[in-house]
Amino acid sequence: MEISDENFRVWAEKNEVFFDGVFRLAGPDAYAPIYSLISGLLHEGHKQVTFNLTGLEFLNSSGINLLAKLTIEARKMGDLLLVVKGTNQHPWQAKSLPNLKKLHPLLDLRLA
Amino acid sequence: MAPQIFGIESLADISLDSGARLTLSDGPLQLGWKHSGMTSDFIAEIMALPYSRSRKDYLQAHHDIGYLSNELIENAVKFRQPGEILIEAGIIDGSFLLRVKNAIDSATSFRLQQLLHRLQSNEPGILLLEQIETNAISSTSGSGLGLLTLLSDYDARMAWTFEENEDQHIILTTTAAVAMPPSSNR
Numbered sequence: 001m002e003i004s005d006e007n008f009r010v011w012a013e014k015n016e017v018f019f020d021g022v023f024r025l026a027g028p029d030a031y032a033p034i035y036s037l038i039s040g041l042l043h044e045g046h047k048q049v050t051f052n053l054t055g056l057e058f059l060n061s062s063g064i065n066l067l068a069k070l071t072i073e074a075r076k077m078g079d080l081l082l083v084v085k086g087t088n089q090h091p092w093q094a095k096s097l098p099n100l101k102k103l104h105p106l107l108d109l110r111l112a
Numbered sequence: 113m114a115p116q117i118f119g120i121e122s123l124a125d126i127s128l129d130s131g132a133r134l135t136l137s138d139g140p141l142q143l144g145w146k147h148s149g150m151t152s153d154f155i156a157e158i159m160a161l162p163y164s165r166s167r168k169d170y171l172q173a174h175h176d177i178g179y180l181s182n183e184l185i186e187n188a189v190k191f192r193q194p195g196e197i198l199i200e201a202g203i204i205d206g207s208f209l210l211r212v213k214n215a216i217d218s219a220t221s222f223r224l225q226q227l228l229h230r231l232q233s234n235e236p237g238i239l240l241l242e243q244i245e246t247n248a249i250s251s252t253s254g255s256g257l258g259l260l261t262l263l264s265d266y267d268a269r270m271a272w273t274f275e276e277n278e279d280q281h282i283i284l285t286t287t288a289a290v291a292m293p294p295s296s297n298r
Contacts, residue, residue, distance in 0.1 A: 024149050024182065026141075026190070028247070058175070061183055061258035068244040091175040095265040102241055 003034055010034055015046040020055035023063040031066045038070050042077065049074065050083040053097075057090050064096055068103060075104040083108040118228040119271040123287045128211055131202020132158065136189070138196060144189040152181035155201050159208060169293035176266060176290050177208050183258035184286055188214045193281050207269075207289040215281040221274060224284070227256045228272060236263035266290050 002011035008021035017038050025031050042049055051067070059067075074082040084100060086093040088111060101109050117124050132155070136147055156178035163173040181201070188197045193215040200211040216224075230239060240260040247255055262268040273285040 022149075024186075026145050026186075058178065060179075060186060061261050064261060065244065065247050065255075065257055069248045072245070072248040089171075091172050092179060096261060099240065099244070099265070103244065 001037055003037060010037070012037065012041050015041070015044075015048060016050040016052055017041060018052045018055065022057055023059035023066075025060070025062060027062050028065065031062060035066055035069060039073055042070070042074055042080065046080065048081040048083060050085060052085045053093060054085055054087045054089075056093075058092060064099075067100060071100045071104050071107060074107070081106070081108060083110065086111045088112070113276050115273050115275040116225075117271060117273050118225070118231075120269050121271060123209075123269060123271040123289060124273050124285070126204065126209065126287070128200040128202045128204075128209060131200055131204075131209070134199045134201075136185075136197040136199065138194050141189065145186070148182065148185040148189045151199065152178050152185055155181045155199075155210070159201060159203060162203065163293055166293070173208070173292050176292070177210075180208070180262060180266065180268060180288055180290055181210055183262055184210055184212045184288060187258060187286075188212045191216050191220045193217055203292060206294065207291050209287065209289045211285060211287045213283065213285040215277065215279075216284045218280075218282060221282045221284065224256070224272070225274070227259070231263070236260050240264045262288060262290075 002009060004010070008019070008023050010017065010019050012018075051070070071082065074080055082104065084097060084107060086097050086109070088094055094111060097109060097111065101107055134151060136144065136151065139147075156174045159177050160170055160174035163169040185197070185199065195215045198213040202209055240257070243255055243257055243260055247257070259270070263270065267290065269289045271287045275283045275285075277283050
């Protein structure tokens with residue numbers, strides 16, 4: 001399944017979710033379909049789920065809120081390993097992704 | 113009534129007359145939202161140019177200017193009362209400065225001032241995590257997450273000025289500054 005508009009694309013392949021482009025939606029309501037898609041994947045019974053953010057150039061604070069909410073959702077599921085793959089190519093990732101680790105210390109954050 | 117200033121008062125007085133000035137006209141929220149993205153991209157494009165000698169510095173400057181501009185303009189579009197949004201931007205003493213001025217209602221003013229009071233005695237990084245946890249259980253709008261990420265993740269310096277106007281609205285002026293990379297070809 002995929003959700004996209006002219007600026008971004010988010011889709012899942014098995015237990016990995018890919019985020020691509022610029023996420024600048026207006027708030028929690030606008031991000032709700034993306035939240036539902038990924039939250040559904042978290043509850044499918046995988047041992048590990050990966051958020052692949054290497055194509056995510058930019059996201060606004062409501063987008064950061066989306067990632068944080070999903071991290072908290074994964075935190076509640078004790079036996080699920082959440083891997084977050086990021087890149088130093090997009091400056092927001094080194095600044096804001098470590099916050100996810102503070103929310104969920106067992107999260108595996110890979111910034112390359 | 114005298115203006116009320118929160119944050120770093122000296123920032124509120126810095127003149128941006130030598131910078132760029134843009135005005136966003138009133139209009140529907142959806143169009144305004146699109147314009148906030150376009151405007152912040154435009155500001156990042158023109159203001160990051162002095163750093164184009166180094167790709168790393170340019171990417172950093174472009175991103176930081178874009179993120180800061182986008183958050184402040186999104187807030188102005190989301191919470192404004194009918195009227196124009198005035199935007200001023202410039203690079204002064206190695207920092208990018210953005211000033212956004214618009215009318216808000218008293219409820220928005222009250223919520224923002226509550227957050228600013230909490231900031232006076234708390235670390236923005238701690239408030240950011242608290243706010244994220246709160247948002248995870250209730251989808252509140254106007255949570256101040258954008259301001260908290262700017263203060264916590266971008267080390268932004270900020271000032272907020274509240275003034276009452278004759279229409280019983282409050283004119284909010286937000287000024288924010290982020291350090292730019294040290295080397296530039298200015």
